[in-house]
Amino acid sequence: MTRLRILYNGVVIGILCSLMAWKSTWLQMRIPLGWIIPIVAIIVYLCYIYYGKHLQQNWAIFRFPETLGITVVSFLILLMTYRWQPLVVVLGATIREIFHAQWSFGITSGIVFAVLIVWLIALYVDSRKHPIAKIESGDKINKLTTQSKISLVLTIVFLGLLIGFYYWIPAYKDFIDTMTALLAKLDIKGVRDYIDSFGMWGPFISTLLMVFQSVLAPLPAFVLTFANAYLYGWYFGAALSWGSAMLGALLCFYIARGIGRPLAEKIITKRALAKMDGFFDEYGDYTIVILRLLPFVSFDEVSYGAGFTDMKVGKFLIATGIGQLPATIVYSFVGGSLGGSKMMMFIGLIAFIILIVVSMVVRKVMMNKQQNKKLNMSK
Amino acid sequence: MKKKSLLISFFASLLVIIGMFAVSDVTAPAAKLSSDNPIQMNKKKKTITMLTTVNGTYFTQGTRHVIVNSDGTNGNKSLLKTDVQPKQVYKDLKKLGAKPGDNVTKQSKPGTKVKGTKVKVYFVINGKKMRAEKAVQVNGKDVKNLDFKFGGNMAMNNKMKTGCVLCFDSCAVGTVSGSKYGTEYGEHFTGKSSVLPKDGKQVKVIMQVK
16 A cells, blocks of 8 residues: 555656646647656656665655645645646646547546545545554654655755746746735735635635745735735634644744754754754743744744754644734734724734733743843853 | 531530539539548639647647647647648648748748748638637737748658648748747747637638638
């Protein structure tokens, strides 16, 4: 079943590569892009045969949760690139071109989706029957293992693709440029109109935007939270912002974890990382909760930072979820009130001011505590 | 006298028979257009009509190929597929008096425009004949006249085996191509799904030599 799981991942990654290659008309006009699917699947499978022997935990990097993650992320990327109807056409065209047939796009794509869904369900059932141990990142975070080397390569490939697509795919470049401009200008109405232009896919696009701004640390997230609240009401808007911010934080965490501690020590220096460890040691599991509460601490830097420590992903998610809840609710209140209700606006503003005051107090207390500790150490 | 009138009537009937054969070449109803007989020529109207199949891929994606033979290496890259060979189109256009431009090669400067006799291209959709330009867009915008010309390019076509019959922009391989856009203009042409029939449906294409 492990082999089937690896092959499934190969096929999904192959479909993603193949359909993204359609965006290069030069490539599309010269080769039948459908052949990319089996080629990528074979490469992934060969990697498994070659590296699988050296890996602990049976190629755990492609366990069911990762497999599901790859599927969802691939689907969202494709949906964002093409939208639904063109996606069905391009997928159908890719498959039928391999067989030199004139099958209907809808039926061809439908069969591909059905096969993938059934395959995924089978993998899920298998993962419940034969669970695979999780990657033990905590204990071995400082060691450079084969597993961590592969994670590093995959992360670099992923980041390379994110950058490469910018130059190869005009639609992707337009999307990044538009969003960067809107977010950097804090253009709430612009962001709102952009999300709204996608109709029923708006929440998906909003989620992708939140993930995108998470990876690019300097861009502010609260503009999106405002826009979500304005579009979908404060309650659903807050839920959407909260959920998508969780996904963004998780991605940052995994990017950092993928890069790994040994390389991070070389880039950021051992001392800086040791300082961060000290902070996490001192405040324990509450560190993330506290940092998330503070509006002046970058949300994304915390996620990246946590990825470099030995923190477990489960704890990170719980702390992130709790920590970002108050700010999300406050911002959503303010965002929801942009629709017109003066009462809501008033409550939102009051809550916003309270949050800032509380966060400043917390900051003061924390700084005092650290200073006291330094004094004690020097004594 | 009797002999003479017999001789006259014999020659007269011979003339009638010869005349009938000569005329039949132009006026006899040609075999119906079908997958077995995908091309027809009408010398009187100076047209060739060919049967094609819509490839809906290029309603949303860009291409530069209008009609390509299904067995060619570009068989899946065009808006319309056909079983007609480029060689057949080339021969028929020459029979209708068109002169190939043969001025574009792979070494031509980008932007070089194809020459040759003008060819008007029409699509017959639901029995209605319309200019090809009505059914396509360039960079998402309507186009008035693609100015198709008989590029020829038979030597290159035989060598490359792409199957290219009709191209949107000036081409070194296509038998007929649009001279409005020069070579290497690129894949910026899409079919209008609101005008053309659905993917897999058939469309008659008429090329008229001007």
